Amino acid sequence: MNKPVVVAHDLTRHYEVGGGIFSSTQTVEALSGASFTLQPGKTLAVVGESGCGKSTLARVVTMIEPPTSGTLMIDDEAVSPDKWASLRSSVQIVFQDPYGSLNPRQRIGDILMEPLVINRKDMSAKDREAQARDMLAMVGLRREHFDRYPHMFSGGQRQRIAVARALMLNPRVLVLDEPVSALDLSIQSQVLNLLVELQEKLGLAYLFISHDLSVVKHMADDIVVMYLGRPVETGPIEDVVANPRHPYTKALLSATPIADPTIEKKRIKLEGELPSPINVPKGCAFSPRCWKATEECRAKRPVLDEGRHRVACYHPEG
Amino acid sequence: MALLRIRNLSVDFATASGKFRAVDSMDVTVDRGDILAIVGESGSGKSVSMLAMMGLLPWTATITADEMSFDGIDLRSVTAAQRRKIIGRDMAMIFQEPMSSLNPCFTVGFQIRESLRKHMNMSRRERHQRAIELFEQVGIPEPEKRLGVFPHQMSGGMNQRVMIAMAIACRPRLLIADEPTTALDVTIQAQILELLTGLQRDTGMALILITHDMGVVAETAQRVSVQYAGQKVEEQPVRPLFSTPHHPYTAALLAALPERATSKILPSIPGVVPGQFDRPKGCLFSPRCSKADDRCREIEPENQPEELGRAKCHYPLGVNEPEMAQ
Numbered sequence: 001m002n003k004p005v006v007v008a009h010d011l012t013r014h015y016e017v018g019g020g021i022f023s024s025t026q027t028v029e030a031l032s033g034a035s036f037t038l039q040p041g042k043t044l045a046v047v048g049e050s051g052c053g054k055s056t057l058a059r060v061v062t063m064i065e066p067p068t069s070g071t072l073m074i075d076d077e078a079v080s081p082d083k084w085a086s087l088r089s090s091v092q093i094v095f096q097d098p099y100g101s102l103n104p105r106q107r108i109g110d111i112l113m114e115p116l117v118i119n120r121k122d123m124s125a126k127d128r129e130a131q132a133r134d135m136l137a138m139v140g141l142r143r144e145h146f147d148r149y150p151h152m153f154s155g156g157q158r159q160r161i162a163v164a165r166a167l168m169l170n171p172r173v174l175v176l177d178e179p180v181s182a183l184d185l186s187i188q189s190q191v192l193n194l195l196v197e198l199q200e201k202l203g204l205a206y207l208f209i210s211h212d213l214s215v216v217k218h219m220a221d222d223i224v225v226m227y228l229g230r231p232v233e234t235g236p237i238e239d240v241v242a243n244p245r246h247p248y249t250k251a252l253l254s255a256t257p258i259a260d261p262t263i264e265k266k267r268i269k270l271e272g273e274l275p276s277p278i279n280v281p282k283g284c285a286f287s288p289r290c291w292k293a294t295e296e297c298r299a300k301r302p303v304l305d306e307g308r309h310r311v312a313c314y315h316p317e318g
Numbered sequence: 319m320a321l322l323r324i325r326n327l328s329v330d331f332a333t334a335s336g337k338f339r340a341v342d343s344m345d346v347t348v349d350r351g352d353i354l355a356i357v358g359e360s361g362s363g364k365s366v367s368m369l370a371m372m373g374l375l376p377w378t379a380t381i382t383a384d385e386m387s388f389d390g391i392d393l394r395s396v397t398a399a400q401r402r403k404i405i406g407r408d409m410a411m412i413f414q415e416p417m418s419s420l421n422p423c424f425t426v427g428f429q430i431r432e433s434l435r436k437h438m439n440m441s442r443r444e445r446h447q448r449a450i451e452l453f454e455q456v457g458i459p460e461p462e463k464r465l466g467v468f469p470h471q472m473s474g475g476m477n478q479r480v481m482i483a484m485a486i487a488c489r490p491r492l493l494i495a496d497e498p499t500t501a502l503d504v505t506i507q508a509q510i511l512e513l514l515t516g517l518q519r520d521t522g523m524a525l526i527l528i529t530h531d532m533g534v535v536a537e538t539a540q541r542v543s544v545q546y547a548g549q550k551v552e553e554q555p556v557r558p559l560f561s562t563p564h565h566p567y568t569a570a571l572l573a574a575l576p577e578r579a580t581s582k583i584l585p586s587i588p589g590v591v592p593g594q595f596d597r598p599k600g601c602l603f604s605p606r607c608s609k610a611d612d613r614c615r616e617i618e619p620e621n622q623p624e625e626l627g628r629a630k631c632h633y634p635l636g637v638n639e640p641e642m643a644q
């Protein structure tokens with residue numbers, strides 16, 4: 001196995017909210033106990049319901065926010081806020097919305113050169129421009145698009161621009177937060193192909209956040225399933241999809257529609273809602289919705305077991 | 319008699335740079351109990367065609383149609399008052415952007431009771447009961463409590479569910495659902511789709527489902543209409559559409575599904591949908607079609623017969639292997 005670029009251990013991010021006139025402050029446990037590694041040339045997917053902490057994880061790994069506790073190592077170097085500036089160029093992020101994430105008043109060239117202006121002050125303006133134009137070609141656009149504005153591009157092209165910007169500092173890791181969710185099918189395939197090609201060419205490690213399991217199955221080598229801020233199952237994608245061990249993973253897979261009208265589906269119906277990360281249940285967070293839950297589950301939170309395919313459950317499937 | 323019948327619908331927008339045709343000679347037929355899915359690339363006129371039918375487009379839009387009737391009523395000539403009576407009661411819509419159709423100034427409970435008051439003959443008490451029942455149906459926890467909440471106090475997914483509750487409140491005979499589940503998680507999505515197909519089964523409600531999620535289409539729809547650049551290019555029952563698409567655009571769309579991938583690089587359609595200024599002469603799909611020749615670039619294709627999904631193509635696919643799935 002390759003040497004990992006990112007090693008995350010027990011990453012946790014809590015927010016204090018409230019404290020207004022009527023309420024005392026409360027803690028939002030947005031992310032807890034996330035441990036994983038990212039390998040060059042490999043993709044780790046993160047899936048889970050809205051609000052389970054995927055974007056929070058993305059922000060912590062990209063050093064937009066510090067973790068409340070836990071450690072993050074990038075190339076064997078422990079990350080702390082004073083090292084952010086020097087390490088940040090190694091990890092870049094692409095957001096979901098190809099319309100909102102680009103400044104409409106900036107030319108494409110300026111959008112691409114901005115990270116260089118901030119982080120590579122030694123570079124000459126001419127070199128910056130040359131690198132930006134090369135990058136446009138790399139992501140399948142034209143060098144002369146340098147002078148255009150974002151509104152002149154389609155959604156898929158804008159997402160290419162967002163990927164190009166993220167690549168300007170030669171990162172080793174790309175965090176992709178729902179990179180194709182706002183795109184339709186034909187454009188989605190163009191962007192996914194681009195990501196596959198770039199990963200091969202540049203040996204990038206991807207942290208790929210998505211709620212679309214068919215996309216995840218296509219892109220990922222490994223997967224982390226999160227529930228209410230915590231990883232509940234993790235392992236190689238084929239194993240997890242073929243033999244989901246956590247009841248939540250099983251329910252999630254069974255609820256995902258399959259684009260084949262000849263398949264008859266058996267669906268696991270989940271009762272109730274994703275509980276709030278403010279009042280996280282004491283035991284297993286999934287126990288209020290789980291058909292297998294026992295006293296034990298409600299009393300004490302299960303931890304991830306050992307091995308390649310790990311699950312945090314007292315009554316795993318299979 | 320069909321519940322909804324639209325013939326040759328076109329919509330033109332007046333824009334600063336001239337006229338723009340967003341919907342081009344569209345036909346739609348929906349019977350009682352039908353579930354029709356409309357799919358197609360972003361900007362292909364799916365929402366605009368439905369908004370045109372409901373009379374909800376701005377004044378910059380010019381709508382023409384040979385026929386546009388709901389339950390025998392000619393929608394082109396109804397008065398505003400008649401239209402308001404139909405829309406919201408017999409014909410309801412779940413809009414693509416949930417926030418734009420909820421009023422931020424009123425609680426969601428007020429809005430749902432108000433719509434019941436306008437359209438249904440119910441007592442205050444019955445309206446309250448019905449509102450709670452609807453919230454339960456769409457999976458909103460603690461409905462009593464949520465009725466008193468304002469839209470901005472809830473998440474996007476929760477507002478979307480309020481919208482769905484409002485749309486089905488008056489037991490419509492036709493529900494148009496424009497991307498009804500995009501803001502929802504798959505587990506909630508499954509619950510909502512089950513609710514909608516249940517209403518179709520139990521009350522004969524017809525459903526037009528606009529979505530780009532082919533998984534949802536495969537599991538929910540009976541028929542599928544494929545739209546490209548404002549035109550309907552093919553319509554088939556769901557099974558043969560997935561097994562034997564006749565229009566090259568439909569085939570290309572299905573080939574782009576990650577589920578169908580045979581290698582890491584997915585088949586993709588080069589280029590983009592034509593816009594206002596680069597609308598090609600012959601077939602609108604010809605610049606992106608791998609099978610196009612000079613005829614396609616020069617002459618606009620007619621629709622093929624029913625057995626070929628009325629594919630708008632000179633060279634329809636799957637001609638020698640008809641209806642494998644039947």
Ligand SMILES: Nc1ncnc2c1ncn2[C@@H]1O[C@H](COP(=O)(O)OP(=O)(O)OP(=O)(O)O)[C@@H](O)[C@H]1O
Nearest residue numbers: 015017028030049050051052053054055056057277
């Ligand atoms: N700055 C913040 N202050 C308080 N709470 C926050 C903050 N950021 C996120 N949260 C909360 O943390 C939880 C996790 O949010 P996060 O955005 O990471 O979810 P997500 O998995 O990305 O969801 P989605 O799929 O909807 O994007 C949510 O309950 C959210 O409301």
Ligand SMILES: Nc1ncnc2c1ncn2[C@@H]1O[C@H](COP(=O)(O)OP(=O)(O)OP(=O)(O)O)[C@@H](O)[C@H]1O
Nearest residue numbers: 331333340359360361362363364365366367376378
């Ligand atoms: N008020 C308007 N004025 C001018 N053009 C408009 C207006 N509303 C929509 N359009 C244009 O009409 C075309 C069709 O839009 P429509 O919203 O129907 O697409 P759609 O198929 O629903 O796409 P999506 O899948 O993204 O929702 C688009 O090119 C759009 O830009």
Ligand SMILES: [Mg+2]
Nearest residue numbers: 054055056177
């Ligand atoms: Mg997120």
Ligand SMILES: [Mg+2]
Nearest residue numbers: 364365366414
């Ligand atoms: Mg639309």
